[in-house]
Amino acid sequence: MKATPLSNCERRFLLRAIQEKKRLDGRQCYDYRNIRVSFGADRGCCMVELGRTRVLAQVSCELVPPKPSRPTEGVLFFNLELSPMAAPGLEPGRQSELLVSLNRLLERCLRDSKCIETESLCVVAGEKVWQIRLDMHLLNHDGNITDAASIAGIVALCHFRRPDVSVQGEEVTVYSPEERDPVPLSIHHMPICVSFAFFHQGTYLLVDPTEREERVMDGLLVIAMNKHHEICTIQSSGVVMLLPDQILRCSKITAVKVAEITELIQKALENDQKARKEGGKFGFAESIPNQRITAFKMESAAVDTNDVEEQAGEIIAKADPPSEVFASPVLHTPGTAQIGEGIESSWGDLEESEKEEAVEEEGESEAAAFECEKVETEDTSTLRETKSDEPIVLSDSEEEEVVILEPQELPRKTRTQTSSQQENPSKKAFNKR
Amino acid sequence: MAAERGAAAEALVGQVVLPGDLLLLPAHYDEDAEGERLRLSAGTAPQGQLLCGPGLRRSGAGLLVTKCGLLRHRPAGGGAYWVDSQQKRYVPVKGDHVIGIVTAKAGDVFRLDVGGSEPASLSYLAFEGATKRNRPNVQVGDLIYGQFVVANKDMEPEMVCIDSSGKSSGMGIIGQDGFLFKVSLGLIRKLLAPKCEIIQELSQLYPFELVLGMNGRIWVKAKTVQQTLIIVNILEACEYMTAQQRKQALAKLSGN
Numbered sequence: 235m236k237a238t239p240l241s242n243c244e245r246r247f248l249l250r251a252i253q254e255k256k257r258l259d260g261r262q263c264y265d266y267r268n269i270r271v272s273f274g275a276d277r278g279c280c281m282v283e284l285g286r287t288r289v290l291a292q293v294s295c296e297l298v299p300p301k302p303s304r305p306t307e308g309v310l311f312f313n314l315e316l317s318p319m320a321a322p323g324l325e326p327g328r329q330s331e332l333l334v335s336l337n338r339l340l341e342r343c344l345r346d347s348k349c350i351e352t353e354s355l356c357v358v359a360g361e362k363v364w365q366i367r368l369d370m371h372l373l374n375h376d377g378n379i380t381d382a383a384s385i386a387g388i389v390a391l392c393h394f395r396r397p398d399v400s401v402q403g404e405e406v407t408v409y410s411p412e413e414r415d416p417v418p419l420s421i422h423h424m425p426i427c428v429s430f431a432f433f434h435q436g437t438y439l440l441v442d443p444t445e446r447e448e449r450v451m452d453g454l455l456v457i458a459m460n461k462h463h464e465i466c467t468i469q470s471s472g473v474v475m476l477l478p479d480q481i482l483r484c485s486k487i488t489a490v491k492v493a494e495i496t497e498l499i500q501k502a503l504e505n506d507q508k509a510r511k512e513g514g515k516f517g518f519a520e521s522i523p524n525q526r527i528t529a530f531k532m533e534s535a536a537v538d539t540n541d542v543e544e545q546a547g548e549i550i551a552k553a554d555p556p557s558e559v560f561a562s563p564v565l566h567t568p569g570t571a572q573i574g575e576g577i578e579s580s581w582g583d584l585e586e587s588e589k590e591e592a593v594e595e596e597g598e599s600e601a602a603a604f605e606c607e608k609v610e611t612e613d614t615s616t617l618r619e620t621k622s623d624e625p626i627v628l629s630d631s632e633e634e635e636v637v638i639l640e641p642q643e644l645p646r647k648t649r650t651q652t653s654s655q656q657e658n659p660s661k662k663a664f665n666k667r
Numbered sequence: 668m669a670a671e672r673g674a675a676a677e678a679l680v681g682q683v684v685l686p687g688d689l690l691l692l693p694a695h696y697d698e699d700a701e702g703e704r705l706r707l708s709a710g711t712a713p714q715g716q717l718l719c720g721p722g723l724r725r726s727g728a729g730l731l732v733t734k735c736g737l738l739r740h741r742p743a744g745g746g747a748y749w750v751d752s753q754q755k756r757y758v759p760v761k762g763d764h765v766i767g768i769v770t771a772k773a774g775d776v777f778r779l780d781v782g783g784s785e786p787a788s789l790s791y792l793a794f795e796g797a798t799k800r801n802r803p804n805v806q807v808g809d810l811i812y813g814q815f816v817v818a819n820k821d822m823e824p825e826m827v828c829i830d831s832s833g834k835s836s837g838m839g840i841i842g843q844d845g846f847l848f849k850v851s852l853g854l855i856r857k858l859l860a861p862k863c864e865i866i867q868e869l870s871q872l873y874p875f876e877l878v879l880g881m882n883g884r885i886w887v888k889a890k891t892v893q894q895t896l897i898i899v900n901i902l903e904a905c906e907y908m909t910a911q912q913r914k915q916a917l918a919k920l921s922g923n
């Protein structure tokens with residue numbers, strides 16, 4: 235599928251907003267989106283959410299013969315995959331340029347920075363070494379894939395445990411996880427990429443661009459740094475020309491951001507370690523929250539149940555007991571009889587009760603007002619009598635207040651209102667004398 | 668395949684139904700036990716015809732559910748059943764008013780992206796007051812609000828910006844400023860309902876122009892960039908906010 239084109243008004247609006255130093259989600263120019271790191275049940279599986287951009291990383295290992303030119307070093311293999319699941323425009327075969335540039339950048343960031351000690355991956359020199367494979371999948375594309383993927387990659391590598399190996403002479407024993415605890419990889423430092431997007435020929439700078447901002451940017455600068463302020467990789471792309479002091483400023487911002495992100499990663503790794511050790515639950519099922527869609531929810535009006543019991547007690551105490559006289563049924567035809575007369579039709583009053591409902595929506599404040607009104611109605615109950623067309627409700631719902639039938643007059647056929655969620659709680663109990 | 672004993676449609680109103688569920692209508696409860704196949708006809712409905720809305724399909728013994736969601740019912744005018752489902756991907760439907768982005772001008776016809784599987788076509792004569800000499804001023808990347816006259820699975824969808832009497836009635840090229848964003852289709856339907864609370868509450872904040880496309884696209888324009896951004900964020904968040912949270916958010920904003 236083709237990606238949705240960017241309309242002119244969106245482009246204009248975004249550029250104007252950036253000129254006024256406003257971003258779509260209300261961030262400042264140097265702010266990152268919320269970063270969430272969650273781990274799967276397997277070792278080496280983690281998912282990073284940078285705002286709405288999601289990357290899933292998985293590390294695995296295998297014993298292979300080493301490269302002939304480097305017989306004592308392990309093999310590292312990094313791979314990032316983009317699929318239409320992330321964005322409709324990312325069809326296989328159509329995104330080669332983006333894919334290649336992302337993969338190269340991540341490889342330079344993780345491999346060339348020598349963050350993983352490859353000598354420690356050697357088992358038998360020249361014959362058997364560990365091959366560590368890092369696979370990353372983009373699950374959702376909302377901009378800044380580079381940063382999210384670099385965080386996911388390094389976190390997965392830190393989280394991963396490889397099987398323990400012992401060499402005795404010619405014998406190599408690989409222990410299963412049950413025999414001996416798996417061993418972590420030896421990682422020297424954690425390089426993290428930070429992206430800067432430039433607009434209006436380098437005048438404005440934004441950190442962590444979203445997908446829309448990426449579409450209107452002039453150029454992109456990516457700096458990979460670790461918390462010791464060592465730059466691991468730096469790459470500039472696009473049509474913007476940068477001045478040296480701009481690059482220096484960006485590297486200072488990178489240092490601050492990387493320190494924050496490294497702290498977050500450490501905390502996440504510690505929490506997961508603690509959960510595993512204490513036997514608590516871990517894995518994606520625990521860490522990913524549920525989101526509820528409220529588009530179809532019908533709102534129930536708030537009911538004030540502060541002192542329902544007291545009110546109900548008062549009403550019952552003050553009401554007269556129902557009369558013992560019942561009208562005899564009138565037989566119309568065999569099978570059809572009528573007891574009493576129905577109350578006056580109150581269809582015309584539907585607007586009135588709706589108006590009351592609209593008033594009721596505020597909930598608590600209104601309920602407080604109703605408290606006062608309730609006191610008044612008991613005193614001025616004669617006023618209520620003029621509103622005799624208000625339907626009398628006999629309801630079996632526990633939420634509504636109890637309403638007493640008309641005591642002296644003939645028991646009327648009451649209309650039981652179906653308890654819909656829009657039920658008006660303001661059908662107050664009132665006493666007719 | 669053995670025919671499934673379906674459930675009464677009335678019993679499931681307001682509950683979640685899944686594709687493949689069979690809903691029985693009142694006239695068919697007794698007959699179904701004998702295995703007779705009855706057709707829905709005007710005679711069996713109380714008054715008027717029973718309307719089978721989106722997410723439902725008529726099958727011999729009743730209504731077959733094709734989308735998962737909540738079953739709704741409207742008793743007025745003979746009754747209507749439909750399924751409220753959550754969906755972000757739009758499928759063009761005839762008569763729907765949508766916002767399209769112009770992607771190409773091919774001779775006499777504009778190609779618009781409406782979010783469906785194919786681009787829609789819009790003739791340059793389908794604007795109010797357009798003649799061969801007087802062409803509308805449409806550039807690639809402009810936004811157009813129009814309705815579908817042809818939208819089925821076999822043909823490319825076609826749009827027009829005039830109604831049947833030749834008047835534009837609000838359709839046409841949407842102005843230059845403002846911002847376009849996308850939400851789910853369910854939220855659009857909720858916003859288009861008469862007397863929608865969200866829109867009423869927003870209009871109390873400050874004046875703005877709003878165009879809602881049934882394909883999930885919303886165009887907003889307010890006086891300043893900040894106000895536009897506020898409205899955009901509130902509408903996007905309405906998807907997951909309850910009414911109480913929304914009122915709190917708006918109260919905070921109007922207090923500023």
